[in-house]
Amino acid sequence: MTYFDKIRNALFLGGFRLRLKTKPEKVYTYADFKLWQRELIFVYLHQHMDHDHSQYAVLWEDPADPDAPAKITHPAPIWLAMAKCGGILPPVEVYHELAKDEAEPGFKRHNRGHLLHDTPPVGPMTEEQAIEYIVKKDLPPSVWRDYKGNRAILKIVRRTMIPSDRTNRNAWRIDQEAS
Amino acid sequence: MADYTLGFTGAAIDAALAYANNGAMKVFANIDQTAAGHPVGQSYNVTSTTDDAAGRTILTFTNVFSAADYCPINGLNGDISQGTTQRGGSGGPTGALFSKLTTAYSSEVINQQNGARTDCNEVNLGIVGGLA
Numbered sequence: 001m002t003y004f005d006k007i008r009n010a011l012f013l014g015g016f017r018l019r020l021k022t023k024p025e026k027v028y029t030y031a032d033f034k035l036w037q038r039e040l041i042f043v044y045l046h047q048h049m050d051h052d053h054s055q056y057a058v059l060w061e062d063p064a065d066p067d068a069p070a071k072i073t074h075p076a077p078i079w080l081a082m083a084k085c086g087g088i089l090p091p092v093e094v095y096h097e098l099a100k101d102e103a104e105p106g107f108k109r110h111n112r113g114h115l116l117h118d119t120p121p122v123g124p125m126t127e128e129q130a131i132e133y134i135v136k137k138d139l140p141p142s143v144w145r146d147y148k149g150n151r152a153i154l155k156i157v158r159r160t161m162i163p164s165d166r167t168n169r170n171a172w173r174i175d176q177e178a179s
Numbered sequence: 180m181a182d183y184t185l186g187f188t189g190a191a192i193d194a195a196l197a198y199a200n201n202g203a204m205k206v207f208a209n210i211d212q213t214a215a216g217h218p219v220g221q222s223y224n225v226t227s228t229t230d231d232a233a234g235r236t237i238l239t240f241t242n243v244f245s246a247a248d249y250c251p252i253n254g255l256n257g258d259i260s261q262g263t264t265q266r267g268g269s270g271g272p273t274g275a276l277f278s279k280l281t282t283a284y285s286s287e288v289i290n291q292q293n294g295a296r297t298d299c300n301e302v303n304l305g306i307v308g309g310l311a
Contacts, residue, residue, distance in 0.1 A: 036205070036224060036242040036310050043223070057216045071237075072230040074216030076208075079226045079241060089241070095282065098243055098311070102281055109246040110281060113311025116242055138227050138239040138283070162215035166298060169233040 030088045034117040038088045043078065051077035056131050057162060059174055060143050061153040070172045072162060075134055083133065086124030092136045094119050131156055152176055205244070206306035210236055212288065212298040224310075234288040234296030240281075242310050247279045249308025253286060256301040281311065 030038040058073040075083075082088045094115045101110060125133060135144050135154070143154055152174055163172075209220040210228060217230040229237040286304055290297045 034242075039224060039241060053218055069232050071232075072216045073227050074218050074230070075227045076219045076222045076225040078222055082241075095243070099282060102247075110243065110311040113243070113245055116311060134227050138229070159215060164215065166213065166215075166233065169298070 031121055035088075035090065039078065039082065042082055042085065042088060046081065049081075051081040053077050053159070054080050054127060054131065055158055055160075056127065056156055057159045058131060058135055058139065059155045059157050059162070060139055061151075061174055062140065063142055063147055063149065063153060064140070069170045070174050073134060073138055074159070075130060080127065080130055083125045083130035084127070087121050089122055089133070090116050090119045091122050092133050095137045096141075202307065204305050205242075205249070205308055205310055206238070206240060206284075206304070208238055208304045210238075210286075210302040210304065211300055212236060212302055213300045217302075231285065232296060234298050235285060236287075236302065237283055237285045238304065239283045244281045244306075245309045245311040247281050249279070249306050251279075251284055251286070252305040252307070254303040254305075255288065255299050256303055 030041065033041060054075050054077075059070055060073065061070050062068055097112065097115055098110060101107060101112060135156075139154070147153055155174060204223070206222075206224045208222040208225050208228070210217050211220070212230070212234060215230060217228045217236040219225055219228055224241050226239045226241045229239075231237050284304075284306065286302060288297050288299045288302060289295070
């Protein structure tokens with residue numbers, strides 16, 4: 001065996017041993033990262049995908065401001081894609097806890113932000129479940145939970161049902177006749 | 180000669196880079212106010228947009244801010260951007276400055292001639308600040 005053969009064998013065996021000793025690469029899940037990092041990772045992993053707008057919109061009126069026009073809430077396409085993916089977003093109750101903290105007199109800064117990152121994320125949602133999540137997260141509880149009046153102030157509609165002519169936008173109200 | 184530090188540990192790197200972390204954009208959104216719901220095109224850290232009225236959009240955040248002292252950067256790039264100004268919205272249900280909550284931000288486009296809110300087909304918004 002020549003000197004070069006010895007070296008080659010040593011390298012080969014060394015490499016072989018190295019392969020045997022190498023631990024399998026750790027596979028991460030979104031839950032291993034902070035919430036804001038999860039969106040960055042999600043966008044990176046799905047950068048070649050088009051994320052569609054939801055076919056739904058939430059039409060609502062604020063009982064605290066009865067003269068205000070109806071409002072229309074619509075999810076961001078990336079957020080909707082993350083909701084459908086699952087394992088990324090925290091349970092909606094986390095946002096309620098943080099909103100409670102912010103409503104405290106003298107609030108300056110969140111001390112329980114870790115709830116967003118450490119609470120086990122919710123699983124994949126359908127588009128309809130995602131819209132319900134948004135209703136609970138982004139609308140005041142006085143609209144979706146506490147309202148006791150007869151007037152319909154909350155409706156989930158298809159976006160195609162909303163007028164495209166916005167000339168009188170500030171006079172829009174929810175149609176009480178439509179089912 | 181000053182006593183510069185040439186060697187440092189991972190802890191120092193983490194601490195130093197935390198500054199860049201705080202300086203990075205934490206929200207961005209490209210909003211079309213002329214469509215129902217004021218839908219966003221490109222966005223980061225935005226859960227939803229609310230078409231609050233003509234020219235007024237409320238954005239809600241996926242990862243809330245640690246405090247409401249973040250720095251919004253508003254910009255218009257639409258057909259009607261001349262003669263208009265963009266500002267943080269005001270006059271929320273509580274009468275407080277609704278435009279800045281840790282969970283949401285309201286942006287308004289105002290026609291400078293008559294003071295009325297006006298829809299703009301491309302409202303751009305970025306926010307810098309510390310996340311919770």
